[in-house]
Amino acid sequence: MTNEQIAQDLVAQFGEDNIFGIVENYGLLNVTTTTDTIVPLMHYLYQHPTFKFQFLTDLGGIHFPDVPSHEFGVIYHLHSLENNVRLIIKLYVTRENIVVPTITGLYACANWMEREAFDFYGILFSGHPKMERILNAEDMDYHPMRKEYPLEDATRQDKIDALFGR
Amino acid sequence: MSEIALVSSPFVGLEKAQVDKKYVNELTTLNLGPTHPATHGIFQNILTMDGETIIDAEQTVGYIHRAFEKIAERRPLYQITTLTDRMNYCSSPINNMGWHMTVEKLLGVEVPKRAQYIRVIMMELARIADHIICNSILAVDTGALTGFLYVMQWREHIYEIYEEMCGARLTTNMGRCGGMERDLSKEAIRKIQILLDEFPAGLIEFESLVKRNRIFMDRTIDVGAISAERALNYGFTGPNLRAAGVDYDVRAMNPYSSYEDFDFEVPVGTKGDTYDRFLVRGEEMWQSLKIIKQALNNLPEGPYHADAPHYYLPEKKEVYNNMEALIYHFKIVMGEIDAPVGEVYHSVEGGNGELGFYLVSDGGRAPYRLKFRRPCYIYYQAFPEMIKGSTLSDAIVTMSSMNVIAGELDV
Numbered sequence: 001m002t003n004e005q006i007a008q009d010l011v012a013q014f015g016e017d018n019i020f021g022i023v024e025n026y027g028l029l030n031v032t033t034t035t036d037t038i039v040p041l042m043h044y045l046y047q048h049p050t051f052k053f054q055f056l057t058d059l060g061g062i063h064f065p066d067v068p069s070h071e072f073g074v075i076y077h078l079h080s081l082e083n084n085v086r087l088i089i090k091l092y093v094t095r096e097n098i099v100v101p102t103i104t105g106l107y108a109c110a111n112w113m114e115r116e117a118f119d120f121y122g123i124l125f126s127g128h129p130k131m132e133r134i135l136n137a138e139d140m141d142y143h144p145m146r147k148e149y150p151l152e153d154a155t156r157q158d159k160i161d162a163l164f165g166r
Numbered sequence: 167m168s169e170i171a172l173v174s175s176p177f178v179g180l181e182k183a184q185v186d187k188k189y190v191n192e193l194t195t196l197n198l199g200p201t202h203p204a205t206h207g208i209f210q211n212i213l214t215m216d217g218e219t220i221i222d223a224e225q226t227v228g229y230i231h232r233a234f235e236k237i238a239e240r241r242p243l244y245q246i247t248t249l250t251d252r253m254n255y256c257s258s259p260i261n262n263m264g265w266h267m268t269v270e271k272l273l274g275v276e277v278p279k280r281a282q283y284i285r286v287i288m289m290e291l292a293r294i295a296d297h298i299i300c301n302s303i304l305a306v307d308t309g310a311l312t313g314f315l316y317v318m319q320w321r322e323h324i325y326e327i328y329e330e331m332c333g334a335r336l337t338t339n340m341g342r343c344g345g346m347e348r349d350l351s352k353e354a355i356r357k358i359q360i361l362l363d364e365f366p367a368g369l370i371e372f373e374s375l376v377k378r379n380r381i382f383m384d385r386t387i388d389v390g391a392i393s394a395e396r397a398l399n400y401g402f403t404g405p406n407l408r409a410a411g412v413d414y415d416v417r418a419m420n421p422y423s424s425y426e427d428f429d430f431e432v433p434v435g436t437k438g439d440t441y442d443r444f445l446v447r448g449e450e451m452w453q454s455l456k457i458i459k460q461a462l463n464n465l466p467e468g469p470y471h472a473d474a475p476h477y478y479l480p481e482k483k484e485v486y487n488n489m490e491a492l493i494y495h496f497k498i499v500m501g502e503i504d505a506p507v508g509e510v511y512h513s514v515e516g517g518n519g520e521l522g523f524y525l526v527s528d529g530g531r532a533p534y535r536l537k538f539r540r541p542c543y544i545y546y547q548a549f550p551e552m553i554k555g556s557t558l559s560d561a562i563v564t565m566s567s568m569n570v571i572a573g574e575l576d577v
Contacts, residue, residue, distance in 0.1 A: 025509045056401055060537040084419050109401030112547050135228035151240045
């Protein structure tokens with residue numbers, strides 16, 4: 001079971017419109033999918049007789065403010081423990097339509113991971129049992145990991161980028 | 167709300183609707199935490215209790231959230247090591263080494279064999295320190311304080327070895343990208359040798375106090391059990407998953423830092439209960455000792471760091487006497503070394519399970535995005551399911567044996 005086989009199988013199953021951006025990063029297969037495909041794709045990989053991607057290692061958000069067409073991303077790390085193969089699945093949404101279907105129906109551990117992605121990036125997961133903040137204070141009115149919130153106080157003059165050679 | 171429970175209760179003779187209403191009123195809410203001596207960290211559980219029995223638990227986490235992922239986006243790669251210290255602070259060197267290996271993977275730096283072996287020694291020492299704490303605190307939570315005091319001196323001894331290697335004890339900041347910051351000193355080797363010679367007796371002493379103790383066994387067997395299927399679905403890794411019977415260990419499955427050179431076994435349990443978790447951790451300490459012994463006996467000769475002047479800080483005496491070294495020192499310290507564009511995921515077997523680092527670099531000095539995969543955060547979700555229907559004292563023991571570390575839970 002090679003990365004190439006997995007990629008070919010997924011493209012054959014879901015079509016090139018739904019599985020694209022196939023790259024290998026340091027031996028780890030990355031594929032990009034769409035919001036409509038993610039849940040069937042996860043189920044397919046889970047039930048596949050040979051692939052058996054049945055372990056969700058991690059799930060996290062990412063923000064690309066310069067690319068409005070896919071501003072927010074969700075990155076799923078899957079692991080097939082039987083074959084010892086890892087797979088990264090990505091999907092992107094825009095700021096206007098920032099809703100991703102939940103995969104808590106398949107993986108119980110996705111619950112807090114999705115809440116974390118919501119907490120920090122404001123990515124909404126439709127169908128999630130409890131879409132609330134988890135690590136930050138409940139009354140916070142922004143999503144702090146978005147790139148528009150600088151880490152340091154923007155009003156401070158002693159911490160401007162130029163002083164750090166940036 | 168079974169029929170049996172109602173027979174001798176004051177509800178006998180009432181209509182069913184009335185019983186239900188009264189029954190609901192009888193439930194009590196109990197706050198376990200945020201600061202509670204038995205949680206060993208700051209996190210809250212709001213328990214719904216029916217007398218002694220836990221009906222439901224609602225968890226609140228985030229009390230020591232420090233925004234490490236956000237802070238990391240403004241720091242050069244080498245400064246992020248200090249953030250990883252503060253995740254699972256019971257075994258900081260594992261976090262440090264995991265981070266260094268992630269960066270080395272991104273930069274394409276090859277680490278010499280000797281440095282890899284030293285790293286293995288430090289990581290296994292850290293694993294022992296982590297498991298000592300977890301197991302002995304579990305004993306304390308069941309009422310046995312003595313064993314804890316017996317093994318605590320060995321954690322102190324391991325901290326002295328850390329001190330010898332990096333000068334710090336708890337938040338170690340050990341190693342550098344490209345190897346170690348210093349070689350194993352004679353004193354460090356002597357202390358590790360003392361550990362290898364004398365710790366087994368101490369561990370046997372602790373185990374003989376606790377392992378076959380009737381009270382301890384009654385308090386832990388079949389308490390907080392989880393099946394292998396549920397554990398995998400909940401993303402369990404590390405000793406907690408292995409106690410449920412799944413032999414997933416990152417060291418064996420995806421060997422890093424020359425783990426493939428060592429002969430060790432991956433202990434697994436059968437039932438996934440508190441006692442199995444205790445036994446798996448106990449056995450892992452023996453395996454760690456075995457690995458340290460092998461690494462120390464077969465320690466290869468050679469440099470203890472990679473020849474990577476762009477990334478590895480030069481020695482101080484070189485900095486003072488050599489212009490190139492001074493330039494590199496300045497550039498590294500000021501964070502002027504750009505990282506290549508790339509996305510890398512690397513995971514190590516931490517004290518609690520698979521500790522992963524997902525690093526996205528856009529070619530700048532700091533990561534574009536850094537995601538820590540913290541095992542605690544993921545498996546702690548299963549806690550309500552594991553304690554439902556048990557008593558409060560069982561919940562405390564279950565939490566203790568899961569080894570939930572607040573620093574890792576909240577980053």
